[in-house]
Amino acid sequence: MSASQIPAAAVATGDDVPTLLVKIFGKDRPGITAGLFDTLAAFAVDVIDIEQIVTRGRITLCALVTAPVGGGATEGGLRATVHSWAESMHLQTEIISGLGDNRPRGVGRSHVTVLGHPLTAESTAAIAARITDTGGNIDRIFRLAKYPVTAVEFAVSGTDTEKLRTTLATESAALGVDVAVVAAGLQRRAQRLVVMDVDSTLIQDEVIELFAAHAGCEAEVAEVTTRAMRGELDFEESLHERVALLAGLDASVVEKVRAEVRLTPGARTLIRTLKRLGFQVGVVSGGFTQVTDDLRERLGLDFASANTLEIVDGKLTGRVTGEIVDREGKARLLRRFAAEAGVPLAQTVAIGDGANDLDMLNAAGLGVAFNAKPLVREAAHTAVNVPFLDTVLYLLGVTREEVEAANTHE
Ligand SMILES: [Mg+2]
Numbered sequence: 001m002s003a004s005q006i007p008a009a010a011v012a013t014g015d016d017v018p019t020l021l022v023k024i025f026g027k028d029r030p031g032i033t034a035g036l037f038d039t040l041a042a043f044a045v046d047v048i049d050i051e052q053i054v055t056r057g058r059i060t061l062c063a064l065v066t067a068p069v070g071g072g073a074t075e076g077g078l079r080a081t082v083h084s085w086a087e088s089m090h091l092q093t094e095i096i097s098g099l100g101d102n103r104p105r106g107v108g109r110s111h112v113t114v115l116g117h118p119l120t121a122e123s124t125a126a127i128a129a130r131i132t133d134t135g136g137n138i139d140r141i142f143r144l145a146k147y148p149v150t151a152v153e154f155a156v157s158g159t160d161t162e163k164l165r166t167t168l169a170t171e172s173a174a175l176g177v178d179v180a181v182v183a184a185g186l187q188r189r190a191q192r193l194v195v196m197d198v199d200s201t202l203i204q205d206e207v208i209e210l211f212a213a214h215a216g217c218e219a220e221v222a223e224v225t226t227r228a229m230r231g232e233l234d235f236e237e238s239l240h241e242r243v244a245l246l247a248g249l250d251a252s253v254v255e256k257v258r259a260e261v262r263l264t265p266g267a268r269t270l271i272r273t274l275k276r277l278g279f280q281v282g283v284v285s286g287g288f289t290q291v292t293d294d295l296r297e298r299l300g301l302d303f304a305s306a307n308t309l310e311i312v313d314g315k316l317t318g319r320v321t322g323e324i325v326d327r328e329g330k331a332r333l334l335r336r337f338a339a340e341a342g343v344p345l346a347q348t349v350a351i352g353d354g355a356n357d358l359d360m361l362n363a364a365g366l367g368v369a370f371n372a373k374p375l376v377r378e379a380a381h382t383a384v385n386v387p388f389l390d391t392v393l394y395l396l397g398v399t400r401e402e403v404e405a406a407n408t409h410e
Contacts (some may be wrong), residue, residue, distance in 0.1 A: 012198025018067035018076065019048060019371055020083060026091035028059035029282060034117040036061060040360040043068040043078045048101050053142075055275045059091075064102065112168065113395050116177045117386050119150040121138040122233055123175040127154075130171045134159045136354045145400030146387045148266070153397065155184070165381065173377070180382035183368060188397060193343040195334050195360065197352035198285035198292060198306070201370050202389070204262045207287035208242050211309075211316075214253045217245040231400035235286060235326040235356050239307065240319075247318025251311045263292060266390030269407060273393055280341045284333045286325055286356055305336045331359035352376070368392055392405050 024036060033052065040063070049064040067075050084094035116129055122188070131138055136159035156164065165181040172179035182188065199206045212221035221242050252367035257295050272279050282303025285386030289308045291304040296304035307325050310317040325333065328381050330352075338348050350364035353372040361380045369380035370389070377383045384391055393403055 004120060004268075005311050010343065013042055017052045017100055018075075018100055019100060020045075020065055020067050021096040021098060022063045022080070023094045023096075024059065024061040024063075024067065024086060024091050025093075026059060026086075026089070028054045032059055032091070033061060033087065035085060035089060036063065036082070039082055040065060040078070041323050042081065043073040044071065045078070045376070050359040060386050067097070076210075086376075096388045106137055107159065108136075108159050108160040109157045110136075110159070111154070111182050111184055111188070111397060112164065113144065113151060113180045113182075113397070114154070114158055114172075115149045115151050115384065115386065115391055115394060116140075117149045119152065119177065121176045121389045124152075126171055126175055127168065127177070127179065128404055130167050131156055131159075131164065134164050135168050136164060144394045144397070145391075145403075147400055149386050149391055150392075151394035151400075153394075158179045169382070170269065172383075176385075177402065178382070178384050178386070180366070180368070182395070182397075187347060188332065190347055191341075192277075192279045192347050192396070193341045194279055194350060194351070194392075195282045195284055195303070195337060195364070196350075197294070197330070197354065197357045197360075197370075198283050199287050200294065200353045201351055201357075202267055202283055204264055205260070207257065207285075207291050209353075210257045211246050211288075212242070212248065213258065215246050216250045220245050222339055236324055239286065239324070239326070243309065243316075243320055244305075244315045244318040246309070249316040251314045251316065254309075254311075258291060261295070261401060264387065264389045266388040268299070269390040269394055269403060271301070273390070273403050277398070280343065282333075282336075282337045284325060284337075284360065285332045286330070286354075288320075302341065304331075305333045316348075327356040327359050330357060332361045334363055349392070349396070366395070368395065 012155060042084040045068055047063060047065055052061045068078050083093055117125060123204060128138060138154050139157050142153055144153050156409040161181060161183040168179045168181055174176040187300060195215045196202045211216065212218045224238050224241045225312040227233050243296060271281055280302040282301055283292055283295060283305035287306050289306045292306040308322050310319045310321045319404060334348060334350055335345065338345050346365040349363040349366045350352045350360045351368045351370050352361055353370050358379055361369065369377045369383040371385060371387060372383065382395060
């Protein structure tokens with residue numbers, strides 16, 4: 001069919017074409033959508049847009065259709081028929097005449113995910129106001145999850161993603177809610193690589209402390225940690241000092257430490273769901289391969305890298321072998337894993353809690369500070385401040401329903 005043969009009604013999205021917005025609201029039950037369109041079908045109108053949502057048993061259905069043309073069908077007739085059908089169904093209805101399709105969405109599109117525990121009206125108002133301040137328009141809002149936190153997503157257009165991210169990061173810290181801003185587009189659905197820190201991120205423990213407890217040198221290890229946090233030692237120096245305290249420890253302790261490791265709530269759900277989405281998942285740790293190799297095996301991870309405790313004649317020597325995984329090392333490994341996974345760096349997500357995760361969080365497409373110290377939180381793209389690792393899925397636009405569906409078909 002050539003363009004000139006396309007019937008007038010088929011090119012109905014022109015700005016000058018009369019259109020009707022039909023809005024239905026009321027108690028939801030089977031047959032409402034079919035009933036409305038069956039009623040409209042008698043007027044031979046075309047559908048330009050439909051949006052429907054059910055909230056606590058109430059349906060809101062909006063249909064944008066062409067106004068009836070010719071054949072004895074009139075707008076007045078359509079209005080009367082739709083109103084009488086709605087009345088018979090105990091539904092409220094509103095029909096608004098106008099021209100053309102919806103106003104096109106502005107350029108610069110982003111997804112803003114808000115995690116609240118709880119999500120208050122006050123924080124919702126503040127987030128919406130800040131979006132408006134950046135010149136952005138909220139086109140859609142929907143709930144991603146109600147468990148373990150309330151997560152809602154705003155589809156925003158008409159403003160720069162980076163600007164929105166900066167504005168909302170400041171606001172979210174003040175409000176005590178977690179907000180992630182990501183650019184909309186196909187890349188959101190593309191293959192991804194998620195790389196996590198281990199200590200206090202994937203697991204609730206600090207592995208060096210578990211070893212120290214067996215060596216009876218917890219206090220000494222803690223003292224080195226404190227000096228490192230004060231900036232008196234860099235990560236590598238503190239690693240060597242702390243590992244030296246473990247010299248002479250029996251290698252059988254490795255098994256005990258592996259058994260003591262406690263996964264962070266939601267860790268299994270996060271990894272299982274990511275794997276089902278076809279994503280690749282890795283860990284990088286300033287801790288030890290003696291633990292991360294076991295985690296890789298148990299959790300089905302694609303990548304794992306850490307420092308290796310040297311063991312000679314069944315005893316820890318107090319030294320580490322191989323390439324040191326420190327702050328720069330973690331970022332380097334993220335890049336290496338991404339190259340091996342065939343995933344562009346922009347498609348990577350890094351999650352971590354410590355200062356030595358910062359380079360990795362900044363190198364990733366999306367860096368998530370997980371229950372991190374203020375310094376790390378402020379420097380990362382986004383922060384999660386609830387102790388559930390699976391909430392990271394909501395930042396990627398995955399809904400709780402999808403999470404549960406992915407986890408019930410074992
Ligand atoms: Mg950590």
